Amino acid sequence: MKEPSKAWRPFTANCCSTEDQTVFKNFSRCKPSRSDLSKNIAPLPSFRRLSFSDLSRSSSVRINEDLAQSFGSDLFDFQLSELRAITQNFSSNFLLGEGGFGTVHKGYVDDHLRLGLKAQPVAVKLLDIEGLQGHREWLEFTAKLSDFGLAKMGPEGSNTHVSTRVMGTYGYAAPEYISTDRPRMPMIVETLEALQHYKDMAVTSGHWPVSQKSTRNKVSNNSKMNVNTRAGANHKQPSPVLSKKT
Ligand SMILES: Nc1ncnc2c1ncn2[C@@H]1O[C@H](COP(=O)(O)OP(=O)(O)OP(=O)(O)O)[C@@H](O)[C@H]1O
Incomplete structure (x- = not known):
């Protein structure tokens, strides 16, 4: 009997039955139906993101180290070429959804990809570098101090304070x-x-x-x-x- 379909979660649940499974190059993968792909997958209350890649090498090394501390040996660092293979080159057929950072694609890793990594479905987020969220959001962020007519240059040299008259708007000033x-x-x-x-x-x-x-x-x-x-x-x-x- 065909198993009832389960909510699909990366690294935790099967996404399809054995007869739906196909082989793509050396990656096993699930072949989702069109209706599966158009479905919004159930909310994911808690799942661990165990992998990432695709950043410039220098920055990803630092992030790798930070994440490795949190995730320990559960962290797997994938190369872009691997992510391409997993998701059939980020095929639109495997599109799960889209968020502010970019599109999210369904993929499937087989048990030969990494020692200790079991075959399982995964979700891969592709950063849209043209997107408003993500890169540009942070690169363009410039801290600004709001000025309500109160900003003054601070004391210079040995001066300990600056004298000025009280300024501000009743109700807004402390x-x-x-x-x-x-x-x-x-x-x-x-x-x-x-x-x-x-x-x-x-x-x-x-x-x-x-x-x-x-x-x-x-x-x-x-x-x-x-x-x-x-x-x-x-x-x-x-x-x-x-x-x-x-
Ligand atoms: N692990 C997953 N399993 C199934 N579908 C997913 C998964 N992750 C994301 N999706 C789908 O992709 C869509 C976008 O996900 P994403 O995480 O990018 O959303 P977001 O948190 O709103 O965006 P962002 O993180 O970019 O600000 C989700 O609404 C969902 O439909």
């Missing part, structure tokens, strides 16, 4: 900064975190994140901060945050 005139690094981090939250509230509710009647003292006291969280605010009213900027 309350301690407003009250003490002295910024501390944790305040800056808190302010950056709070900023996006307050801005979201302002944009969606059409109200300032703090009451415009807030006084300096009110703002300086975090517990008294009058944050607008009213649900169902009038969305037709232009957001003060947006209208102020335009």
